[in-house]
Amino acid sequence: MTVPQKNSSSKIWNDPVFRGRVFQGVVLTAIIAFFAFIVSNTLHNLEVRGISTGFGFLNQEAGFGIIQSLIDYNETNTYGRTFVVGILNTLLVSLVGIVLATLLGFLMGIARLSNNWLISKLAAIYIETFRNIPLLLQIFFWYFAVLGVMPHPRESMSWGELVFLNVRGLYIPSPEFSDGITFVYASIFVTLIGIWILKRWAHKQQDDTGKQFPVFYTAIAALIIIPGITYLISGTTTTWDVPALRGFNFKGGITILPEFTALLLALTIYTAAFIAEIVRAGIQSVPKGQLEASRALGLKNGQMLRLVVIPQAMRVIIPPLTSQYLNLVKNSSLATAIGYPDLVAIFAGTTLNQSGQAIEIIFMVMAVYLTISLVISLIMNIYNKRMALVER
Amino acid sequence: MRKILSTAIVSTSLLVAATAQAGTLADVKSKGFMNCGVSTGLPGFSNTDEKGEWKGVDVDTCKAVAAAVFGDASKVKYVPLTAKERFTALQSGEIDLLSRNTTWTLTRDTGLGLNFAGVNYYDGQGFMVSKKIGVKSALELDGATVCVQAGTTTELNLADYFRANKMSYKPITFDTSDQTAGAFDNGRCDVLTSDQSQLYALRIKLKNPADAEVLPEVISKEPLGPVVRQGDDEWFNIAKWSLNAMITAEELGVTQANVDDMTKSTNPNIQRLLGVTGEMGGKLKVGNDWAYKIIKQVGNYGESFERNVGTGSPLKIQRGINALWNKGGFLYSPPIR
Numbered sequence A: 001m002t003v004p005q006k007n008s009s010s011k012i013w014n015d016p017v018f019r020g021r022v023f024q025g026v027v028l029t030a031i032i033a034f035f036a037f038i039v040s041n042t043l044h045n046l047e048v049r050g051i052s053t054g055f056g057f058l059n060q061e062a063g064f065g066i067i068q069s070l071i072d073y074n075e076t077n078t079y080g081r082t083f084v085v086g087i088l089n090t091l092l093v094s095l096v097g098i099v100l101a102t103l104l105g106f107l108m109g110i111a112r113l114s115n116n117w118l119i120s121k122l123a124a125i126y127i128e129t130f131r132n133i134p135l136l137l138q139i140f141f142w143y144f145a146v147l148g149v150m151p152h153p154r155e156s157m158s159w160g161e162l163v164f165l166n167v168r169g170l171y172i173p174s175p176e177f178s179d180g181i182t183f184v185y186a187s188i189f190v191t192l193i194g195i196w197i198l199k200r201w202a203h204k205q206q207d208d209t210g211k212q213f214p215v216f217y218t219a220i221a222a223l224i225i226i227p228g229i230t231y232l233i234s235g236t237t238t239t240w241d242v243p244a245l246r247g248f249n250f251k252g253g254i255t256i257l258p259e260f261t262a263l264l265l266a267l268t269i270y271t272a273a274f275i276a277e278i279v280r281a282g283i284q285s286v287p288k289g290q291l292e293a294s295r296a297l298g299l300k301n302g303q304m305l306r307l308v309v310i311p312q313a314m315r316v317i318i319p320p321l322t323s324q325y326l327n328l329v330k331n332s333s334l335a336t337a338i339g340y341p342d343l344v345a346i347f348a349g350t351t352l353n354q355s356g357q358a359i360e361i362i363f364m365v366m367a368v369y370l371t372i373s374l375v376i377s378l379i380m381n382i383y384n385k386r387m388a389l390v391e392r
Numbered sequence B: 001m002r003k004i005l006s007t008a009i010v011s012t013s014l015l016v017a018a019t020a021q022a023g024t025l026a027d028v029k030s031k032g033f034m035n036c037g038v039s040t041g042l043p044g045f046s047n048t049d050e051k052g053e054w055k056g057v058d059v060d061t062c063k064a065v066a067a068a069v070f071g072d073a074s075k076v077k078y079v080p081l082t083a084k085e086r087f088t089a090l091q092s093g094e095i096d097l098l099s100r101n102t103t104w105t106l107t108r109d110t111g112l113g114l115n116f117a118g119v120n121y122y123d124g125q126g127f128m129v130s131k132k133i134g135v136k137s138a139l140e141l142d143g144a145t146v147c148v149q150a151g152t153t154t155e156l157n158l159a160d161y162f163r164a165n166k167m168s169y170k171p172i173t174f175d176t177s178d179q180t181a182g183a184f185d186n187g188r189c190d191v192l193t194s195d196q197s198q199l200y201a202l203r204i205k206l207k208n209p210a211d212a213e214v215l216p217e218v219i220s221k222e223p224l225g226p227v228v229r230q231g232d233d234e235w236f237n238i239a240k241w242s243l244n245a246m247i248t249a250e251e252l253g254v255t256q257a258n259v260d261d262m263t264k265s266t267n268p269n270i271q272r273l274l275g276v277t278g279e280m281g282g283k284l285k286v287g288n289d290w291a292y293k294i295i296k297q298v299g300n301y302g303e304s305f306e307r308n309v310g311t312g313s314p315l316k317i318q319r320g321i322n323a324l325w326n327k328g329g330f331l332y333s334p335p336i337r
């Protein structure tokens, strides 16, 4: 900052830049002081009221069970671990939800613009229905009306004695591989790198010579054949852990809880309806001239959509799409209404109640949602920048 | 700038004022009613009847305190709370008394800034199963799916019990007893676990109560009682002695029906209880006829028990350990003198 000193008549406090800085400094100090006061005041009051404070509770034994955990967990683990279990369960339903909602949303958005009257109307009905029913009701609908009326374990529906469906969930066989599987995983990784290189080469090839190379089909073929051959050569064997009714419940295989399914279905279908509208708006924002130009170039319908329309539409789509993703993550906290063990149900629910450390726990939970939201925004912003750069 | 500063000063002073602890008694008196935290609906303990009025042994505890403070048992506003919400509601001052089948434990008594004002029901945790599965003992429950309510001692005892007996289980955790019972009803779980009295209460809510059976095992001690905020001894005393007055009244044979005649009794204990002699009410900072009002409007402990959970109710629970100390139970009030 340079303060114009030469002119003796202009006092430093008459300098707008200087004054601005001083005011900002004062405001900032006041804000910091204000929050410092709130924190110390709260701590003092908690102590006066005999409510325990601090983060020491995270090392105490939790003492309660959790039905679904992506990491090893039992009741002798700590409250700190219930925090991680909760985060992972929230991330699981959110990420799967985001992927499915995006697929369904794009499909419906494009269908909405279809020239086929029936398809377009069906998409419109889907969008208008699911966008306008409160999410909680939809969760209850899937949980109670659809999954809640499934048969008891002993009368389970079964497909080839491999897959079972009952009121307690969907049971599917899970593969168990011998050690050779590491080679297969490695080969998948190597293939992916190869595909990436191939894609860059094909792009350059097209730029240089105008010749196109079918990267997509080659990639699919490579992803099937290379790991497949590795599997055979490495002599990997697979045994299937098939679920079977033992005692009260099915054991073995993978269990997909009805609480998870109901929440996932509701989040996906609800959010996809909004995404469909965003996609429709995005596509419609692409100027007609672009379509006419691409037709004049002789592009087929699919090519036109893939190469001309979607890339341009993406720039309009991504910002509102990001907020839909954030909504989905935050809405996943409705899990507690049907007993899916997400972060809010476990940590801000049971752990909070058993330990009594409301302020610390709510603070941690807010921090987690904030972090997840910021990370999603960050990723989407990076993606947005890349889409924007394509502009010529 | 000045605006920001003054706003900051005003709001901070507000904060200080709001957090300074007011005496609950004065506070409740100036409001003209008291907020009492109850369950979201548990027959016999706290539940609304056809007319929408709250009934139950826990509700009677709320009423007793209101009768002592205002001389009017109806001066209560009931706040239905899930197990998860109850302690924060009390800590934050949303309610003045928590009377919601809450188990007295060391952790709750020390870490939450709360005080338990006695025990109005001695309970223990049990299991309820569908008769169809043919289980006769809780020890046969290995691998079962268990419905349980979040934020309860039940959740913890369940984990302890299965671990101690080297059995596995799958907990499905809900927020309210309606959800828990509903999930049990449609077969989502094999077992419903809760305090035993509450199992009987929930059973009458099932589609087909006769199909469900309560297993014999009682796996924990659940002394349930009213709770107040820590650090307000005046209010703590009123809650504690309102309950004691109901127990003492039963012991002395003072009932809702005979309380007026009893004011003429020559028994010095009864005279003190009903405020005919002594200054018991004054010591509690309530009217001297506090106990008279409680008994007249709510009844003694035994009457409340029979009416809500005992023979006069659909639950038909025996007095058992909830009988008076001289009748083979645990109920014992320190002397009112």
Ligand SMILES: N[C@@H](CCC(=O)N[C@@H](CS)C(=O)NCC(=O)O)C(=O)O
Binding pocket: B038, B039, B040, B041, B042, B081, B082, B083, B101, B102, B103, B149, B151, B152, B153, B154, B175, B176, B177, B178, B180, B193, B194, B195, B198, B222, B224
């Ligand atoms: N006594 C235990 C359990 C209390 C409890 O919440 N029990 C359930 C039984 S399922 C209940 O009363 N629910 C009534 C409601 O949800 O409002 C405790 O204090 O933690």
